[in-house]
Structure formats: C-alpha cells, structure tokens
Amino acid sequence: MLNDLRFSFRQIVRSPGFTLLAAITLALGIGANTAIFSLINALLLKPLPYEQSDQIVQLNLDTGQGPNAFAPMSGGIFLDIENASEQFESLSVLRNLSLNLTGIEEPVRLNGYEVSASYLQIFGLSVALGQDITPENDSAGGNNRVVLLSDSAWKTQFGEDPTIVGSNITLDYQSYTISGILKPNTFMTTGVDFLVPAAIAANEWKQLRKYDYVCSIVGRLKEGATPATATAELQAIKASLNEQYPDMMKEWTIAVRTLQDAYFGSSTPYIVILLVAVAMVLLVACANVANLLLARATARQGEIAVRTSVGASGWQIVRQLLVESTMLSLVGAAIGLLIGIVSLRPLAKLVGFAELPNIDLSIDLRVLLFTLAISIFTGILFGIFPALKTLNTAAALRDSTRSATSAKGNKLQSTLIVAEIALSVVLLVSIGLLLKSSLKAFETDPGFSDENVLTFEIERSGTRSPTPEDRTRFSSAVIERIGELPGVESVAMVSSTPMNGNQFFGAPFWRDDQPDTANSYFTGFDSVNGNLFKTLGIPLLQGRIFDERDQQPDSPKVVVINQKVVEDKFQDGLDPLGQMIHHDNEIWQVVGVVGNISRFSLDSGEQPMVYKPMIQWPWHTSYVVKTQLPPLQLTDQIKEAVLAVDSEQPIDRVRTLEQAVKQSLQGRTIMVTLIGIFGGIAIILAATGIYGLMSYLVEQRNREIGIRLAIGALPNEIVGMIFKRGLKLTAIGLVIGIVAVIGIGRYLAFILYQVEPYDPIVLAVVSLLTLLITLAACWRPATTASKILPSVALRLE
Known part of the structure; x- marks a missing residue:
C-alpha cells in the first residue's frame, strides 16, 4: 500500500495541470456539501449552548392541521399543568411584551418578555449584576414590579452604570425596580430589552381571562423524562379539564418538542432540499473527473500493459488507480474544505442564522469526518470506472485491442456525460420552477397598495x-x-x-x-x-x-x-x-x-x-x-x-409597507438564490464535461476523420458529425432528467406557488438552454475536427 501511495503521489505531481483541473472540479462539489452540512450541523445536530439542552422543551397546542399545526399556549393551561405535572423540573411562561420607558429625555419602546421566576434557571443562566426574578416576585402577594434589564438596554439607555441596580425606572407609567442585569447575548434573550415577572396569580384579569392570555411555555424535563412521556401526561391532564376549555381548544392536543426542534425544525425541509441540490453538484463533479480519468487511462494503456506483462495482477492495477483517485479526491477535499469554511458564515447570514448568539458555526470534528467520508467515497466513485476499464488493457499495444478498449471507454464516458446532463437538468428545472414561483408571488396582487405607505406601531399603556x-x-x-x-x-x-x-x-x-x-x-x-x-x-x-x-x-x-x-x-x-x-x-x-x-x-x-x-x-x-x-x-x-x-408616547417598528411585502418572500428568495448558485455550478461542470468528451473523441478519431476528408467528406459534414454526437447525448440526458423531475415533483410542490412541478414552459426553457450549452461546448471541437489535414492525420498511426 505504501508503494501505491508513493507512486500515486508521483503521478499527481507529474501532471500538475490535470491535478489542478480535477481538484478544483471536486472542490466545488465537496465545498458546497461541506458548507450545507456545516449549517445542518450548527442548527440541528450540535446541542444548543445550555447544559443538557436536550432536556429543555417547548410546549405547544397541536391543532392537527398539517405542517403549521402548532399554536401558542395560554396562561390558563400553564396554571392547569404547573402543579399537576410530574415530568418537569420547572416550567415558565414566555410572553412577548412591550413597555414604554419614560422619564428620560426621549421616551422609547422596549421589547421583552413576561416570564416565570424559573425562566433563567431552565436554561442554566444567571444575571451579571443584581439578582434574578424570585418566586416571591412571581407570586400573588409579592412585589411584581421588578425588571431585569438586558445588557444592551443597560448600555444604551443607562450608560452601563452599575449603580442602576436597585433603583427605580418608569415603564408604562408605573415604577419598576431594577433587580438585575442580564448577561450579554444568550440565545433565549437575544433582541430582548427586559424580563418582568408574568405573575399570573397576581393579576386578576389574567386569571379571569386565563385562556385568552396567549403565551409560550418552556420547561426542563426531569431526569428520565422524555418529550413523549411528557406529552402523554399533559394530554391526560388536559383531557380531565377539557370541559372548561374554549370550544376551539377542546379537540387540540398538547405537543412537547425539544427547544432545538421548536426553533429550527421547520427549516429542515428546506435544508434537505439544499443538501440534495449540493449532492447533485457533487455527482456531476464526480462524473466530470471520471471522464478525465477515463481519457487519462486510455493514454496510459501502454504503461499499464507493460506493468501487466511483468506480473502485476488486475487487482493490483485497480487498487493502484483507486488509491490515485482517492488521493486526488483528498486534494479536492482540502480545497473544498477551505471553500466550505469561507462560505459558511455568508451562507448562514443569507438564511438568517448568522446573528444568533451562541450558535456555533465553526467547523468541528463531525464536519471534518463528513468531508473526509465524502472525499473517500467520491474518490472511489469516480475512480472505479477508469480502474475497471484497465482490466481490458493487457493487450493495449495491439491495435485491435486498443480500438475495442477505446470503444468501451467512449461508451462509458458517454454514459457519464448523460448522467451529468440529467442531474443538471433536474437542478435547472428546480431553479426554473422556484424562479417562476417567486415571480408569480411578486406579481401577486396583495389586494392593497404598498406604494408610499409608512407603517409604525404604538404600544399604549393601560394606565395611560x-x-x-x-x-x-x-x-x-x-x-x-x-x-x-x-x-x-x-x-x-x-x-x-x-x-x-x-x-x-x-x-x-x-x-x-x-x-x-x-x-x-x-x-x-x-x-x-x-x-x-x-x-x-x-x-x-x-x-x-x-x-x-x-x-x-x-x-x-x-x-x-x-x-x-x-x-x-x-x-x-x-x-x-x-x-x-x-x-x-x-x-x-x-x-x-x-x-x-x-x-x-x-x-x-x-x-x-x-x-x-x-x-x-x-x-x-x-x-x-x-x-x-x-x-x-x-x-x-x-x-x-x-x-x-x-x-411620553414613543413609536416603534417604523418601516415602509413595501419593505414588509418584500420581506414576506425572503425565504423563497433565499432558496432560489442558493439553488441557482448550485445549479449554475452543475451546468458549467456539465458543459465542461461535454467539451472535454468531444475534444477527446476528436483526438481519438483523428485518423478516421482524416480518411473521411481524404475521400471527399466536406468540413461541414465533419462539424455535423460532432454536433450530432453531442446533441444525441444531450437529448438522452434531457429525457432522463425531465422524467426524474416529474417523478420527484410532489416533493417540490410544498414550496411552489401557482406553478405545477411539470410546468411546460420551464421544461421547454431548460431544454432549449441545455441544447444551446451543448452547441457551445461542441463548437470548438467540431471546428477543430473540420480543419484536420488528411496528410497529417494519416501519418498519426
């Protein structure tokens, strides 16, 4: 094996141009896969930045209405389950709240949460200064007018003054005592200016209208409890109290999900689509490099025949070439890893997760192992075809054998080109469908005019x-x-x-x-x-x-x-x-x-x-x-x-209605952008593959073309022959790709808007574009073939 590694290294160094071309081709595919997997790793695989974060859960009402079935909870349900459940160490209300900070030079609106006393404890968090909200603050008879300020609000509104803890401020025209300052930038307090006690038991209106008090509920499971066991227990509690619930809630169930699933689970289908897209790019890259190696294997038939004649077995030859292709793949993986590292944060920013605090976007061991695994798999995948081809080269020095081998190699190369085109067509059609969906959405009449309309909010205090x-x-x-x-x-x-x-x-x-x-x-x-x-x-x-x-x-x-x-x-x-x-x-x-x-x-x-x-x-x-x-x-x-x-009345969330309309389609725009990038890479690789194959065929058929020209064939006929071959392969790839798109159409339907997965216009445009790319890729090899001099070609053999 060491000899194989040394020999493979010499072969790679001996052909720097070939190595660079193959490595860059692979790097595009491996880098895209690494970046997307890194995003999946950061959002779905790595635990959230809390101790035993898999025990932190969010409770929702499940309406049973498909993917958007989860609804907020209510203060009434919180009161019902807070003391009855035995599956939780602690539970907390979490409710959005806006309060006006007055008594300062210019009033401002602060956005925060009403929470229970156990909120920070659930996440293992603590305050930076002062003290946390206490059970007494959250009780019916305690002091409920206390506030925890966020680090950003403390710095922005109070100049980072440490003596502010214990003093009073005016929120919604009522005096609140600052009990503490939160630590900066934690996942569950990002974008939050304050926390105040929910104190449901202390507020008469919250008790009387307890099922109208819309909120979220988060909790930490006890040791040994699971979301499934907690769900079963809570559903039993709810069923025993169902008669007191509003009619619309009676048929709903309670769902317990891990916090990670609750926050990022809905993005899973979109990330899976991106992962499939980059996997297709990698397959196209593999096909391209396999074609390069097939062409190179043909050129090395003499070398391989000599090695065979001195006793090398077929398995030794195959093993040597697989080691060589794997080393080539590892070179591509190294470049691809750099591409993944560089593109990860812009990718996370594009999809809206880069600014979340404590979300680790670094490349860890799991990502490295993933990159290593796909590089080895890729090396074997694109190396197996040229390696197996060498088993037929023992008599490569004889013309007849070489011709037979070349014919088989050409057939295999053609098959790989067809596969590249089919995969590229699937991506291009997906891009076309998403783009048409987005255009349809942007062209949709919202039923109102957003031109020159400003919007803003006012949170009017109840005491005011x-x-x-x-x-x-x-x-x-x-x-x-x-x-x-x-x-x-x-x-x-x-x-x-x-x-x-x-x-x-x-x-x-x-x-x-x-x-x-x-x-x-x-x-x-x-x-x-x-x-x-x-x-x-x-x-x-x-x-x-x-x-x-x-x-x-x-x-x-x-x-x-x-x-x-x-x-x-x-x-x-x-x-x-x-x-x-x-x-x-x-x-x-x-x-x-x-x-x-x-x-x-x-x-x-x-x-x-x-x-x-x-x-x-x-x-x-x-x-x-x-x-x-x-x-x-x-x-x-x-x-x-x-x-x-x-x-003393501030305004907040000032923006134009036009901005709101555009932002409503941000997710769709992101998806089109990303798949468009990956599809563009794939079609460039496919076009490169067609060009390389046509150039190789012209080189292999120099003698035949020279004979044809010598006996009277016109240059235009030679051009037509090359174009015919390229268009034939493209047509086969097109048909396979379109059939594949129709087959997987139902998986795309959930993100399409007013567009069928087999939209004829998109299919026609993609078909035409693919044919044009093929014509462009065939043009130079065809014109080169038409200019071959018969006298030179006939002396080549």
Whole structure:
C-alpha cells in the first residue's frame, strides 16, 4: 500500500495541470456539501449552548392541521399543568411584551418578555449584576414590579452604570425596580430589552381571562423524562379539564418538542432540499473527473500493459488507480474544505442564522469526518470506472485491442456525460420552477397598495389610556395630527398591519341563522380607526365603511367583512349586508364588504377577514400613512406629531409597507438564490464535461476523420458529425432528467406557488438552454475536427 501511495503521489505531481483541473472540479462539489452540512450541523445536530439542552422543551397546542399545526399556549393551561405535572423540573411562561420607558429625555419602546421566576434557571443562566426574578416576585402577594434589564438596554439607555441596580425606572407609567442585569447575548434573550415577572396569580384579569392570555411555555424535563412521556401526561391532564376549555381548544392536543426542534425544525425541509441540490453538484463533479480519468487511462494503456506483462495482477492495477483517485479526491477535499469554511458564515447570514448568539458555526470534528467520508467515497466513485476499464488493457499495444478498449471507454464516458446532463437538468428545472414561483408571488396582487405607505406601531399603556374610549380618543388625535403634515394623503389605525410578521388575531365566525357551524370556521380580524380602506387602496364592494358614529362607547356592534368571507359563508346567495353574525363570541351586524388581501405574505393566498371599529377592540395599535413623499422622510415629523398628542408616547417598528411585502418572500428568495448558485455550478461542470468528451473523441478519431476528408467528406459534414454526437447525448440526458423531475415533483410542490412541478414552459426553457450549452461546448471541437489535414492525420498511426 505504501508503494501505491508513493507512486500515486508521483503521478499527481507529474501532471500538475490535470491535478489542478480535477481538484478544483471536486472542490466545488465537496465545498458546497461541506458548507450545507456545516449549517445542518450548527442548527440541528450540535446541542444548543445550555447544559443538557436536550432536556429543555417547548410546549405547544397541536391543532392537527398539517405542517403549521402548532399554536401558542395560554396562561390558563400553564396554571392547569404547573402543579399537576410530574415530568418537569420547572416550567415558565414566555410572553412577548412591550413597555414604554419614560422619564428620560426621549421616551422609547422596549421589547421583552413576561416570564416565570424559573425562566433563567431552565436554561442554566444567571444575571451579571443584581439578582434574578424570585418566586416571591412571581407570586400573588409579592412585589411584581421588578425588571431585569438586558445588557444592551443597560448600555444604551443607562450608560452601563452599575449603580442602576436597585433603583427605580418608569415603564408604562408605573415604577419598576431594577433587580438585575442580564448577561450579554444568550440565545433565549437575544433582541430582548427586559424580563418582568408574568405573575399570573397576581393579576386578576389574567386569571379571569386565563385562556385568552396567549403565551409560550418552556420547561426542563426531569431526569428520565422524555418529550413523549411528557406529552402523554399533559394530554391526560388536559383531557380531565377539557370541559372548561374554549370550544376551539377542546379537540387540540398538547405537543412537547425539544427547544432545538421548536426553533429550527421547520427549516429542515428546506435544508434537505439544499443538501440534495449540493449532492447533485457533487455527482456531476464526480462524473466530470471520471471522464478525465477515463481519457487519462486510455493514454496510459501502454504503461499499464507493460506493468501487466511483468506480473502485476488486475487487482493490483485497480487498487493502484483507486488509491490515485482517492488521493486526488483528498486534494479536492482540502480545497473544498477551505471553500466550505469561507462560505459558511455568508451562507448562514443569507438564511438568517448568522446573528444568533451562541450558535456555533465553526467547523468541528463531525464536519471534518463528513468531508473526509465524502472525499473517500467520491474518490472511489469516480475512480472505479477508469480502474475497471484497465482490466481490458493487457493487450493495449495491439491495435485491435486498443480500438475495442477505446470503444468501451467512449461508451462509458458517454454514459457519464448523460448522467451529468440529467442531474443538471433536474437542478435547472428546480431553479426554473422556484424562479417562476417567486415571480408569480411578486406579481401577486396583495389586494392593497404598498406604494408610499409608512407603517409604525404604538404600544399604549393601560394606565395611560385605561378604557376603550380613552384609547380611541388618543388614536383619533394622532390620526388628525399626522393628517395635517405636508405630503400626507391619508392616515389610519389598524390593530395589525399586513405582512408585519408579528401579530395576527383570529376568532371563530358563524352566521346567526347557522348555529350548527359554530367554531368550524375561523377568520382573522383587525380593529380600525380612520379610513383604512382608502389609505391602503382596499376597494369597498358593498355597503359602507366605519365612520364617527361607530366609534362611540354605546355604538351598535358592526363589522365590515371581506369578499372571502362572503364566498365562504354566504354561498347560498343571501345578501350579507344587515345580517347578524357571531364573531369572537359576540353578535355583530354586517354593514360593509371590502376586497380581499393577502394577510401573511404574497404567496400565502387571501384570508377571510373581519374588521371592527377600534372602540370595540382597541388593545393593539399600528398606523399606516399614505404619503406623496418618500415615506421614511416623514419619520421625524411623525414622531413629533405623536409627541404633540402625548409627550411620553414613543413609536416603534417604523418601516415602509413595501419593505414588509418584500420581506414576506425572503425565504423563497433565499432558496432560489442558493439553488441557482448550485445549479449554475452543475451546468458549467456539465458543459465542461461535454467539451472535454468531444475534444477527446476528436483526438481519438483523428485518423478516421482524416480518411473521411481524404475521400471527399466536406468540413461541414465533419462539424455535423460532432454536433450530432453531442446533441444525441444531450437529448438522452434531457429525457432522463425531465422524467426524474416529474417523478420527484410532489416533493417540490410544498414550496411552489401557482406553478405545477411539470410546468411546460420551464421544461421547454431548460431544454432549449441545455441544447444551446451543448452547441457551445461542441463548437470548438467540431471546428477543430473540420480543419484536420488528411496528410497529417494519416501519418498519426
């Protein structure tokens, strides 16, 4: 074996051009695989940066509705299971909360969590200064007005002052004592400004409306407990209390998932698709290098025949060539590993995980072993064909044997080229389908106008505006002030702006005359103040929109519904105007019908929506401002307008609606970009392979071509012969690739939007592109063949 290694090393060093070409070809495939596997390793295989992180779990309600079945929990369920469960060391509520920090030069909105006293303990975390939230802080009779500040909020708002611990600050116009400062950048506190006690037992409204208190629940399992055993126990607890749950929750189950699965599990299908794509690139690279080695093996037939004649066995020859190909693959793997290391962080940034703290993106032993394994596998894979070919070269010095061997080699090379083309076609079709899906999505009419629309949020403190009337009055004043600014066309308040990726409210809907359909149909809903439909360009189809008479405390409960609700619930032709409907367990009268909108993203389709006057549901407020100027230019003026209404009211999440629409398709854009890169590499490799094969065939058939020219063949006929061979191989590869795409189409369907997996336009474009690439690859070998001089060619043998 050592002799084989020495000889292989000499062979590689003796042919630097060949070695470099083969190594770079392999490096592209191995590097892409290493980068994608490293991402999988960081997100799905490495444990999260906590002690025994596999024991940390997240609890969700499972609605049983497919891949998007998981729903948030509620404070009521937390209270039900907190003391009844025996599977957990500790449990904690986790609920998004925004509080206004005032009493400083300019009020700001801080974003954080309501948590239980055990929250940091679940993750094995501690505070950097001061003390953690205590069970007393979280209890009914304890001091609930304490706050843990994040490291970033401490530095940004309080100048990193260590004496701030123990002092009081004003959050939502109530005094909170700073009990501690969190350590910087931990996975579960990233982007968080503060933690405050959830104190469910201390808040009457949370207990009375405990199933409306939407939250997450995280916990740490006891030693020996598993997600499966915890799920079984919690489901039994829920079943025993089912009668007290809201109707829509009664059929739902409780799911317990590891924290890693809860946060990154949904990305698995997309990462698998990328892994398949880079595996195809690697196979194309293997086919390419195998063709190079086949050509080289033919050139080495004399050497191999001499070695055979002096006693080398067929197995020794095969082993030698496999060692050589494996060493070549290891060289490619070394370069590929560098490519993987360099591209990993940009790749992680592209898919949105690079900024997560404590997510280890380094190349560890698992990645190194993966790279080593695929390099050895690759070396054997592309080396086996030329190695086996050498078994037929014992009589290579005789013309007849060489001709037979060459014929067999040409056939094998042609087969590899067909495989390259087929794999490239699969990737190209996938790119085409995803690209067409994205174009379709971007061209989708969202049902509203996003041009020159600015959006922002206001979190209005309950102590500042305790009643719906107070909140509505404040909102109307803000709308009036902003409406007076130069360049503003119209302003409106909506509880949640379209495609904000943050909030969406929903409730069961049924007609008054169809009580049997209660809780079988759900709609989204938004509260509205001002002319939202004019501001967003949503057309009024029937009836009227809200006016001042609907925003009074004693106003009748009226709603505006969208056309989707009419299509779903008024199929019998009944005029919806004036009809009484049930929504969110209250009775409302329909006064208007408006157009549909895409609520979540451009490719999410149109959702049924119900709109209510703000006075009826004023608890979340966002604003949309239609402008004649670039929207972001008005940001400072809008802040001043809001401060003119209330000098301690900050605004937050300022952005254009156009930005929100684009970001709604960010995942799709990322997928197209990545697969496009891999597909581009594959087709370049395939084109290189076709070019190399055609050049090799011309070289091998110099004598034949010379004879043809000598007896009268025209140069154009020689060109046609070469092109015919290349196009024949391409046609076979095309057919195989298209059949493969149709076969795997159902696996692509879940990420396609308004495009069939076997879209004829995409298939036609890919076919034409592949043929054009083949023509380009065949052009130089064909023209070279047509210029062969018969007198020179006939002297070659």
